[in-house]
Amino acid sequence: MSSPTRFPSGVATAVPTASLGMLGMPDPSKFHVFWDDFNSPPLSTEYTLSATSVGAGTSAFSAADADGGVARITTAANENDGIFAELIGEGFLMEAGKKAWIKCRFQVGDAIESDMIIGLHSTSATPQAATMRFLFETVDGAAAMYFNVDDNTTDVDSDTVVTLVDDTYVTVGAYYDGKGNIDLFLNDAKVTSMTGVSVPGAEMAVGFGYLNGAAGAETTDIDYLLVAKER
Amino acid sequence: MRYDITKAKEGFQVDFEDGDAHGKLLVAKTMKECHEAIEKHKAGEWKPPRKKEPAK
Numbered sequence: 254m255s256s257p258t259r260f261p262s263g264v265a266t267a268v269p270t271a272s273l274g275m276l277g278m279p280d281p282s283k284f285h286v287f288w289d290d291f292n293s294p295p296l297s298t299e300y301t302l303s304a305t306s307v308g309a310g311t312s313a314f315s316a317a318d319a320d321g322g323v324a325r326i327t328t329a330a331n332e333n334d335g336i337f338a339e340l341i342g343e344g345f346l347m348e349a350g351k352k353a354w355i356k357c358r359f360q361v362g363d364a365i366e367s368d369m370i371i372g373l374h375s376t377s378a379t380p381q382a383a384t385m386r387f388l389f390e391t392v393d394g395a396a397a398m399y400f401n402v403d404d405n406t407t408d409v410d411s412d413t414v415v416t417l418v419d420d421t422y423v424t425v426g427a428y429y430d431g432k433g434n435i436d437l438f439l440n441d442a443k444v445t446s447m448t449g450v451s452v453p454g455a456e457m458a459v460g461f462g463y464l465n466g467a468a469g470a471e472t473t474d475i476d477y478l479l480v481a482k483e484r
Numbered sequence: 485m486r487y488d489i490t491k492a493k494e495g496f497q498v499d500f501e502d503g504d505a506h507g508k509l510l511v512a513k514t515m516k517e518c519h520e521a522i523e524k525h526k527a528g529e530w531k532p533p534r535k536k537e538p539a540k
Binding site for chain 2: 301303305307311376377378379
């Protein structure tokens, strides 16, 4: 890595006359940001954790011994065993004129025999069936992951963003332009878009989780998750 | 808050853990009943099912 370019006085994004005009860093109040590098696993003090453990074992999150901080989902051994985490508060509202982003790096234990969601949804005991959704999803029986937007009237999926492979990390990203268009990215390269999308009209919570699609315990790792939106 | 659905003798059981508070919501025959109980508990509307009077 070459030497950094230095700005000893800082770098500002606020106009000089604003309250943060002399702040030598980008104005953090411009964006509402959820960021978790998962140095510790999702905790029940911040999230509602909904686990199903009908087969042998217990579905749970743990902190994996892995570089980068990893939230590890270990499932119990029956089909449809697994765990979902959703932030206790519904803190993100998709709005016209406000850009938003989702980015996540993860790997799944079983690419085909699994259900997984990552993104935003209305809180629910069954997050896959949440009333409103703005998230990446893969469903049991296929390795394809797509982006799904459900505003409780129209439920629309994107084309495939990534064909998942067992135990292989991918990075998926979504950029909402505030005008009904969503660009979707795999490993930081744009792969497809959605246009004319009607976004959910109520607040949603950050949520993610994984269910077995077949018998047998599985392990799925989430390296990080970013959700951000313009204020 | 953490909810755990596990196998019970007849059907499924829902346990919850909220800080130091632990408890059981219900034993249900279907997963759907478990999910409904969780939704009600999250909304603060959970009431344990009324126990049947023993036959006299």
